[in-house]
Amino acid sequence: MQYGEPAGYTPLREWLNKDWNARKGIRTVPEQILLTTGTQQAIDLVMRLLLEPGDSVLVEHPTSPGCLEVLEMQGAKIVPVMGDRDGILPDLLEQHMQQVRPKLLFAAPSFSNPTGALWSMERREAVLELCSRYGVLLVEDDSYGELHFDGLEPTEFYRKYPSLFALDTADQGGHVLYIGSFSKTVAPALRTGWAAGHPALIQAMASVKRIADGQSSPMNQRLLYQLLAHSLFVGVITYPC
Numbered sequence: 001m002q003y004g005e006p007a008g009y010t011p012l013r014e015w016l017n018k019d020w021n022a023r024k025g026i027r028t029v030p031e032q033i034l035l036t037t038g039t040q041q042a043i044d045l046v047m048r049l050l051l052e053p054g055d056s057v058l059v060e061h062p063t064s065p066g067c068l069e070v071l072e073m074q075g076a077k078i079v080p081v082m083g084d085r086d087g088i089l090p091d092l093l094e095q096h097m098q099q100v101r102p103k104l105l106f107a108a109p110s111f112s113n114p115t116g117a118l119w120s121m122e123r124r125e126a127v128l129e130l131c132s133r134y135g136v137l138l139v140e141d142d143s144y145g146e147l148h149f150d151g152l153e154p155t156e157f158y159r160k161y162p163s164l165f166a167l168d169t170a171d172q173g174g175h176v177l178y179i180g181s182f183s184k185t186v187a188p189a190l191r192t193g194w195a196a197g198h199p200a201l202i203q204a205m206a207s208v209k210r211i212a213d214g215q216s217s218p219m220n221q222r223l224l225y226q227l228l229a230h231s232l233f234v235g236v237i238t239y240p241c
């Protein structure tokens with residue numbers, strides 16, 4: 001019942017690193033993972049850290065209200081990027097990148113809220129290529145990425161629809177900040193999510209988090225770890241169909 005590690009309960013970060021991310025082809029070390037109070041806090045921390053009032057931010061259109069509220073609070077200029085059923089349109093994205101010189105792009109390639117769109121592999125590669133060419137950080141919200149009901153086994157699903165963080169060839173995820181959540185798979189009340197990214201970015205977000213709330217609940221993180229590491233629960237959420 002004491003305070004815990006500011007970055008989050010180490011066994012849970014190690015579990016994420018080894019068991020969860022590896023399953024999705026995401027290569028990380030524990031120093032690249034910060035446990036947060038849901039993905040909502042991960043979004044809030046990265047925006048507080050990187051944005052000045054008036055900065056332009058590209059967002060997949062439509063996108064989740066929680067992200068838009070954070071951007072509005074930071075005084076960001078929100079630039080929606082239209083898409084079709086395969087994801088946001090690369091030509092349009094490039095135009096916006098040239099015109100508004102955005103600080104970052106926020107998108108949810110696997111089941112975006114509210115459309116549920118699932119980006120094609122080609123679109124994933126094209127968007128990542130543009131982000132790396134123009135030096136724009138991609139904030140990848142994967143809150144719903146586990147919830148597929150298409151009959152595909154997880155390894156097959158993630159091969160067809162990999163996370164953009166997994167696709168990024170930059171050293172230690174230099175172009176993508178991945179954010180994940182246990183709210184949609186386990187329980188929103190545990191308020192546990194995480195950010196995975198370049199160690200320097202994660203360290204800077206951890207500093208902002210220390211100011212925001214010190215740390216997320218170590219007790220909830222321990223409960224969650226026990227559930228994930230010592231039960232069949234993962235098998236259940238791994239095969240939702």
Ligand SMILES: Cc1ncc(COP(=O)(O)O)c(C=O)c1O
Nearest residue numbers: 038039040064113143181183193
């Ligand atoms: C797309 C998306 N991202 C993030 C969140 C925040 O989720 P949480 O903070 O519970 O992880 C939500 C909430 O429903 C959401 O729909």
